[in-house]
Amino acid sequence: MTAIDPTAHLTAEQIEELGRELDAIRDEVIAGRGEKDAAYIRKVISAQRKLELVSRGVLLFSIFPPAWLLGTAGLSVAKIMDNMEIGHNILHGQWDWMRDPKIHSTTWEWDHVSPSEQWKHSHNELHHTYTNVIGKDNDLGYGIMRVDEDQKWHPFHLGQPLWNFINACFFEYGIAAYDLELGKNLNKRRRKNPEFRARAKAVGRKIRKQVLKDYVIHPLLSGPSFLPTLGATFTANLVRNLWTHSVIMCGHFPEGVQVFERRSIKGETRGQWYLRQMMGSANISGSKAMHFMTGNLSHQIEHHLFPDLPSNRYAEVAVKVRALFEKYELEYVTGPLPKQVFSAWHKVFRLSLPNKKPKVKTPDREQELVAA
Amino acid sequence: MTSTALRSRAWKLLEMVTTPLLPSDYLDLVGPLRAGADLRGRIEAVHPETGDAATIVIRPGRGWRGHTAGQYVRIGVDVDGVRLWRAYSITSPTNRPDGRVTITVKAIEDGKVSNHLVRRAKPGTLIQLDQPAGDFVLPQAKPAKVLYLTAGSGITPVMGMLRDIEFDDVVMVHCAPQPQDVIFRNELHDLVADKKLRLTEVHTDTDGMLDIARLDELVPDWAERETWACGPAGLLDAAEEHWTEHGVQERLHTERFRPSIVVAGDGGEVTFSATGKTVDADGATPLLDIGEEAGVLMPSGCRMGICFGCVTPLKAGAVRDLRTGEITEAEPGVLIQTCVSAAAGPCDIER
Numbered sequence: 001m002t003a004i005d006p007t008a009h010l011t012a013e014q015i016e017e018l019g020r021e022l023d024a025i026r027d028e029v030i031a032g033r034g035e036k037d038a039a040y041i042r043k044v045i046s047a048q049r050k051l052e053l054v055s056r057g058v059l060l061f062s063i064f065p066p067a068w069l070l071g072t073a074g075l076s077v078a079k080i081m082d083n084m085e086i087g088h089n090i091l092h093g094q095w096d097w098m099r100d101p102k103i104h105s106t107t108w109e110w111d112h113v114s115p116s117e118q119w120k121h122s123h124n125e126l127h128h129t130y131t132n133v134i135g136k137d138n139d140l141g142y143g144i145m146r147v148d149e150d151q152k153w154h155p156f157h158l159g160q161p162l163w164n165f166i167n168a169c170f171f172e173y174g175i176a177a178y179d180l181e182l183g184k185n186l187n188k189r190r191r192k193n194p195e196f197r198a199r200a201k202a203v204g205r206k207i208r209k210q211v212l213k214d215y216v217i218h219p220l221l222s223g224p225s226f227l228p229t230l231g232a233t234f235t236a237n238l239v240r241n242l243w244t245h246s247v248i249m250c251g252h253f254p255e256g257v258q259v260f261e262r263r264s265i266k267g268e269t270r271g272q273w274y275l276r277q278m279m280g281s282a283n284i285s286g287s288k289a290m291h292f293m294t295g296n297l298s299h300q301i302e303h304h305l306f307p308d309l310p311s312n313r314y315a316e317v318a319v320k321v322r323a324l325f326e327k328y329e330l331e332y333v334t335g336p337l338p339k340q341v342f343s344a345w346h347k348v349f350r351l352s353l354p355n356k357k358p359k360v361k362t363p364d365r366e367q368e369l370v371a372a
Numbered sequence: 373m374t375s376t377a378l379r380s381r382a383w384k385l386l387e388m389v390t391t392p393l394l395p396s397d398y399l400d401l402v403g404p405l406r407a408g409a410d411l412r413g414r415i416e417a418v419h420p421e422t423g424d425a426a427t428i429v430i431r432p433g434r435g436w437r438g439h440t441a442g443q444y445v446r447i448g449v450d451v452d453g454v455r456l457w458r459a460y461s462i463t464s465p466t467n468r469p470d471g472r473v474t475i476t477v478k479a480i481e482d483g484k485v486s487n488h489l490v491r492r493a494k495p496g497t498l499i500q501l502d503q504p505a506g507d508f509v510l511p512q513a514k515p516a517k518v519l520y521l522t523a524g525s526g527i528t529p530v531m532g533m534l535r536d537i538e539f540d541d542v543v544m545v546h547c548a549p550q551p552q553d554v555i556f557r558n559e560l561h562d563l564v565a566d567k568k569l570r571l572t573e574v575h576t577d578t579d580g581m582l583d584i585a586r587l588d589e590l591v592p593d594w595a596e597r598e599t600w601a602c603g604p605a606g607l608l609d610a611a612e613e614h615w616t617e618h619g620v621q622e623r624l625h626t627e628r629f630r631p632s633i634v635v636a637g638d639g640g641e642v643t644f645s646a647t648g649k650t651v652d653a654d655g656a657t658p659l660l661d662i663g664e665e666a667g668v669l670m671p672s673g674c675r676m677g678i679c680f681g682c683v684t685p686l687k688a689g690a691v692r693d694l695r696t697g698e699i700t701e702a703e704p705g706v707l708i709q710t711c712v713s714a715a716a717g718p719c720d721i722e723r
Contacts, residue, residue: 023695027696030696033453034452034453035450035452035453036453037453038450038453038454039453046401049393049397049398049401050401053398092680093679093680093683093709096680096683096707097453097454098450098453098454098455099454099455099456099705099706100450100455101705102397104707105680105683106680106683106707109392109393110392111392112392120679120680120681121673121681124673124674124678124679124680124681125673125674125679125681128674128678128679129673129674129676129678129679206392209388209391209392210391210392212388212391213388213389213390213391217385217388217389218389221389273676307678307679308677308678308680
């Protein structure tokens with residue numbers, strides 16, 4: 001949390017006006033949603049499936065090094081597309097308006113060890129509602145890291161650069177554990193809770209299926225290419241994990257992103273909610289290909305303002321949102337991927353060490369409301 | 373091992389290969405109309421019939437079980453990216469050699485699907501299909517005398533019957549605003565020329581609405597005829613009353629389009645059909661709150677429309693999106709976000 005509140009210059013009226021302007025942007029996109037958008041997601045899904053099929057096909061011959069390289073690269077990209085532009089966004093309900101039961105947040109399952117149902121709860125509900133609120137949003141360091149000066153330091157945090165690196169390599173497992181709230185639920189009493197056990201079982205089933213597919217069935221189908229195929233799928237999963245972890249770190253960890261106190265969101269208005277999303281997220285700048293490969297999470301700020309708008313619309317929304325940032329004199333945190341990744345990692349290292357508590361705090365909105 | 377058992381094992385293995393997707397997700401890329409796929413069809417041609425009606429030629433998927441003359445089919449069409457389902461009578465005969473089926477659609481005012489099909493649908497487009505349904509069909513035993521009483525696009529199921537089976541004595545009374553509005557007019561007149569049909573056209577723009585009492589004069593032996601009637605509710609109500617009055621109601625078969633019309637208002641009676649509770653709701657309270665207050669177990673999440681954790685099937689009626697004011701009407705497969713939707717009239721929520 002920064003010492004100076006970067007939104008202090010805004011009056012309550014201005015914040016509500018900002019909210020209305022953002023609502024107008026949202027309404028405009030919704031009114032214009034149609035055939036082109038539907039064609040877009042169908043095209044992406046079909047391209048992903050074809051790429052995966054072809055890559056898996058090539059990997060049947062991965063005993064030959066060029067086939068290994070080509071297949072591994074293709075499978076890595078296919079897995080990234082599945083998780084990012086397709087899975088993440090469909091599970092947000094971005095495409096529910098099409099009423100196509102096959103492309104719907106209630107039916108979609110992704111190439112990931114966390115069952116989509118559980119991920120939707122921890123991500124869509126907890127993280128998106130309570131974005132960057134300490135103690136409410138577990139995405140702040142995923143419960144294993146300290147990413148803000150205001151979070152209490154513990155000697156455990158000394159190792160957080162290492163935890164973060166391990167988490168990056170096995171990110172999908174990290175997410176599954178996170179969705180299960182393993183840290184909290186593994187104590188003696190909680191782990192017997194039938195609801196938790198059912199959820200843990202579902203994760204176990206999903207892991208079994210995923211592992212069987214990637215590390216047993218496909219290698220077996222490759223016959224003499226068993227080991228190279230096994231290595232290829234492992235590599236593809238690793239590449240996907242490192243990539244998604246990097247992209248996601250860029251969303252809320254870079255320097256300049258604000259976090260909020262639990263008390264500050266009590267009685268939050270629509271305008272204030274929007275403002276928190278604006279100040280709590282960071283973008284990645286880059287080419288169209290970069291936006292696509294991040295599942296348009298490079299437009300994290302826009303995504304957090306409008307999590308249910310179709311991802312292909314974030315680029316056009318970003319122009320308008322950025323203009324609002326300028327109008328209201330707010331900092332639009334963005335930068336190229338290497339810079340943002342460095343910034344996020346820098347923070348992870350910096351906050352592995354204890355710091356002095358900042359003296360000035362973000363004004364407490366609850367008190368403000370009472371005073372008003 | 374039997375071949376079925378073998379096949380099911382092979383399928384299980386294939387499912388392991390494609391998890392978390394299903395083999396069909398991949399097979400659909402190459403053969404959306406194959407046997408075993410969800411039933412779909414491909415539009416092969418669109419032939420204009422009148423200024424506002426067209427016949428759509430559909431090649432159904434391999435799973436199509438065939439229809440009986442007079443039946444309808446529900447189709448799911450993507451209009452502006454949104455899948456909408458409507459039912460249309462099948463107008464092709466049951467024994468069409470190329471296996472195609474046709475529906476004939478009249479564009480109705482503000483009709484999203486009908487206007488799309490008549491004016492914008494392109495050959496090559498995939499649509500979703502249900503198996504044909506409906507009991508507005510001909511009996512096994514041939515009746516000696518038949519009357520078809522139709523109005524507007526009510527002619528479509530009857531055309532399916534006319535093309536399918538020839539009867540010895542068939543009379544048709546058909547109402548349409550003007551001669552050029554009569555769908556299939558040329559074909560009907562050919563049948564008349566071949567003496568296979570006696571036809572009376574009532575042009576309502578000049579003749580006025582058909583007074584059911586005029587049947588005595590148009591078709592003196594109407595009461596002896598097995599009758600199939602299809603058209604707007606007014607005509608069918610009058611016909612049912614007329615046939616009942618004369619004690620021959622068992623000879624009358626009717627088919628109504630649009631059995632219920634949703635009138636979207638403000639608030640209404642909400643039924644939670646899985647729980648069996650019914651409560652009154654105003655037009656401003658989210659259905660999530662209404663349900664919770666009534667003690668219905670409602671899934672919920674962010675309570676602000678962003679997490680899609682509360683989506684629930686809307687089985688009947690209409691709801692209003694509290695953010696945009698948009699009305700959503702019940703259709704099979706329609707899910708609503710209960711945290712940002714309020715009742716816009718009586719509705720049925722599957723909880």
